[in-house]
Amino acid sequence: MDMSAHFSIEDDGSGESWLVLSGPLLVSTVGQIDEELAAIDQPLAAIDLAQVEEIDTVGAWVARRLSRQHDARIVHASDKAQRLLEALDGAQSDETSLRPPRVPVWQRVPAAMGEKVFNARTGILGVVAFLGRVLIGFARLARHPGEFPYRALVRQMELVGVAALPIIGLMSFLIGIVIAQQGAVQLSQFGAETLTVNLVGRITLRELGVLMTAIMVAGRSGSAFAAQIGTMKLTEEVDAMRTIGLSPIERLVIPRIVACTFMMVLLGFYASVVAIIGGAVIGQVSLGIPFLTFLERIQEVVPMYDVYVGMIKAPVFGLIVALAGCYHGMQVAGNSEEVGKRTTMAVVSAIFAVIVIDAFFAVFFTEIGWG
Structure with a gap:
């Protein structure tokens, strides 16, 4: 045939x-x-x-x-x-346009904004529910401290803190150099180059040291939290943990939150110190201020409450970064594309929240006389 x-x-x-x-x-x-x-x-x-x-x-x-x-x-x-x-x-002919009709922009934009605002309630409820589960997990581990995953905590402290020392040290050192160099250029117009010490010391200990460290940790560790937990959700490892009686919140989320919160304090202080050293190097090279004299002047011109301000901000920023990463990781569902989407959302939301909270801190500390 x-x-x-x-x-x-x-x-x-x-x-x-x-x-x-x-x-x-x-x-x-x-x-x-x-x-x-x-x-x-x-x-x-x-x-x-x-x-x-x-x-x-x-x-x-x-x-x-x-x-x-x-x-x-x-x-x-x-x-x-x-x-x-x-x-x-x-059916449509070859010449027929395949593009759907578009409503005018003055209708489309408000409609999209309204939809996002309306859908935001789901996100808010999800965050509140996640925080509730975290608090319940902390309460249970406080009653049974022997069940706390100490090994996981130490491992996360190593990943979040120790492994980040080189990149945060380099970043802070360069930021200190930039602040000192640019500050000296501007202050030289008024014959006040020596005030570069005040500028470097106060801005790094109070603001930039902790803030830049939080942004770096959000991009480095916050994204890792979201990707790791999200991948475990896709491969059903999280469901397997629940099946054998283990709490994913206690085993996956809480060690990361504690490690990130604690290590942010150390990383923030470390970043501030390295930034001051970077400023001292510029002082020695460009301003004629001896290295040790620069460091001694830091102790004289920087009030102690500037150190307290940075150390108060650090754990709050670490908590925000860890919560954002873990929350978005736990929301992964469907396919691998969701992992990338949630990882991006974790980094963006953490950095945005850190900057907003930093602005509130600035106003608050100014009002109580620590400005």
């Missing part, structure tokens, strides 16, 4: 040319003659489907394309072929 499609061009006796298709006109056979059909350049009056044994949607589409191309009619189509052709006529 011949399972290939054929065609021929015949004269109907009145001087008009008919394209006669024969054999099965199916997706598996029409490709054999499609290029030859497309190359036909002589005018056709009709396309004859009388000898077509079988036809599917692709075959009907080829016949309809030829009829439009040559402005020819289709004749002798079987009932099945006729139904397919009518279905194709009812």
Whole structure:
């Protein structure tokens, strides 16, 4: 049995040319003659489907394309072929735009904003529920301290703190250099280059040391928390933990929160000290201030409450970063694309929250006289 499609061009006796298709006109056979059909350049009056044994949607589409191309009619189509052709006529033509209608921008933007605000309640309820589970987990571990995952805590402290020392040290050192160099350039206009010591000491201990460290930890550890927990959710490891009676909050979330909160204090202080050293290097090289003299002046010009301000901010920032990373990791569901999406959301929300809280801290400490 011949399972290939054929065609021929015949004269109907009145001087008009008919394209006669024969054999099965199916997706598996029409490709054999499609290029030859497309190359036909002589005018056709009709396309004859009388000898077509079988036809599917692709075959009907080829016949309809030829009829439009040559402005020819289709004749002798079987009932099945006729139904397919009518279905194709009812569908969109090749020239029809596939773009959906767009509402005006002055309607689209408010509608999108309203939808986001309305959907925000789900996110707020999710965060509150997550915080509740975390507090319950802390309460249970406080009653049974022997069940606290100390090994996981030490491991996370190593990953969040010790492993971050090189990159945070380099970042802080360069920030100290930039602050000292730019500050000296501006202060030199007033003959007050020596006040560079005050600038470097106060801004690093009070603000930039802790803030830049929090941003770095959010990008480094917050994203890792979201990706690790999210991957465990996809591979059903979290469900397996629940099945064997282990709490994912106690085993996965709490060690990360405690480690990030505690290590942020050490990393923030370390970053401030390294930034001051960077400023002292510029003081030695560019300003003629001896290195040790620069460090001694720091003790004289920086009030102690500036150190307290930085150390109060640090654990709060660490808590925010850890909560954002763990929360978004626990929200992963569906597919691997969700891991990347939630990881990005964890970093963005943590950095945004840290900057907002830092602004509140600035106002608060100014009001109590620590400005």
